[in-house]
Amino acid sequence: xxxxxxxxxxxxxxxxxxxxxxxxxxxxxxxxxxxxxxxxxxxxxxxxxxxxxxxxxxxxxxxxxxxxxxxxxxxxxxxxxxxxxxxxxxxxxxxxxxxxxxxxxxx
Amino acid sequence: xxxxxxxxxxxxxxxxxxxxxxxxxxxxxxxxxxxxxxxxxxxxxxxxxxxxxxxxxxxxxxxxxxxxxxxxxxxxxxxxxxxxxxxxxxxxxxxxxxxxxxxxxxxxxxxxxxxxxxxxxxxxxxxxxxxxxxxxxxxxxxxxxxxxxxxxxxxxxxxxxxxxxxxxxxxx
Numbered sequence: 001x002x003x004x005x006x007x008x009x010x011x012x013x014x015x016x017x018x019x020x021x022x023x024x025x026x027x028x029x030x031x032x033x034x035x036x037x038x039x040x041x042x043x044x045x046x047x048x049x050x051x052x053x054x055x056x057x058x059x060x061x062x063x064x065x066x067x068x069x070x071x072x073x074x075x076x077x078x079x080x081x082x083x084x085x086x087x088x089x090x091x092x093x094x095x096x097x098x099x100x101x102x103x104x105x106x107x
Numbered sequence: 108x109x110x111x112x113x114x115x116x117x118x119x120x121x122x123x124x125x126x127x128x129x130x131x132x133x134x135x136x137x138x139x140x141x142x143x144x145x146x147x148x149x150x151x152x153x154x155x156x157x158x159x160x161x162x163x164x165x166x167x168x169x170x171x172x173x174x175x176x177x178x179x180x181x182x183x184x185x186x187x188x189x190x191x192x193x194x195x196x197x198x199x200x201x202x203x204x205x206x207x208x209x210x211x212x213x214x215x216x217x218x219x220x221x222x223x224x225x226x227x228x229x230x231x232x233x234x235x236x237x238x239x240x241x242x243x244x245x246x247x248x249x250x251x252x253x254x255x256x257x258x259x260x261x262x263x264x265x266x267x268x269x270x271x272x273x274x275x276x277x278x279x
Binding site for chain 1: 139190213220239243256258262263
C-alpha cells in the first residue's frame with residue numbers, strides 16, 4: 001500500500017503507463033483539539049510557527065493519502081498520477097484535507 | 108475618608124487593568140514577536156545560503172534525454188501566525204487601507220520556510236517538477252475575531268537522474 005508511486009505529474013517519469021483505473025481520492029476532516037488550541041492561542045500572541053497545527057495538518061494529510069492509496073491498491077494500481085491536495089474549512093475549527101489523483105498501472 | 112481612598116485605588120486598578128494591561132501586552136508580545144521574526148529570518152537566510160539549491164520548476168516535463176532513476180511526490184507545510192502587536196497594526200491598516208507590511212513578511216517567511224523544508228526532504232533530487240505552493244487560512248482560534256494563522260503547503264515531484272552514460276534502471 002505504501003510502495004505506490006505518487007506523482008503530481010501526468011506521467012511517472014521514466015515509466016510507461018499501461019493501464020488507467022480512474023479517479024481515486026482520500027479525505028479526512030480534522031478538528032483542532034483543545035490542548036493544541038490553547039497552546040496555539042498562546043503562541044498566537046507572540047507569533048511564529050504554530051508547530052502543533054503544522055503537525056496536526058501533516059498527520060491528517062498523510063491519513064488522506066493513505067486512504068487514497070488503499071483505494072488505488074484495491075483497484076490493482078501501482079501508481080497514482082496527477083495527485084492534488086486541497087484544504088477547505090467545513091465548520092468552525094475543523095478542516096477537511098482532500099487528496100485525489102488518477103490510479104494507473106505502470107511498467 | 109478611608110472609604111474614598113479605597114474607592115480611588117479601585118478606580119485606578121480598574122483603569123490600569125483595562126487600559127494599561129493591553130498596552131503592556133502590545134509592547135511585550137510585540138517585542139517577543141519581533142525577536143522571533145528576526146531569528147526566523149536569520150535562520151532562513153543561513154539555510155538558504157548553506158543548503159544545496161535544487162531547481163524547483165512549475166513545468167511538468169524534463170529533458171527526455173535524461174534517464175530518471177527515482178521519482179516521488181514530496182510535500183512540506185508550515186502553519187505560522189502573527190504576533191499580537193502586528194495583528195493590531197494590521198487592524199489599523201484595515202481602517203485606512205494600503206500595504207499591510209506585517210502580513211507581507213509573514214507570507215514571505217512561510218513560503219521561504221516551506222521551500223527550505225521541501226528541499227530538506229529530497230537532498231539527492233536533481234529537480235522538483237510541477238512545483239506548487241498553496242495557501243490556506245487555518246487557525247481561527249477565537250472565532251471570526253482571531254486573525255489566526257496561515258498554512259502554506261508546497262509539493263512537487265522530485266526526480267533524480269542517472270549519471271550520463273549509464274544504462275536505464277530495470278523497470279518492475
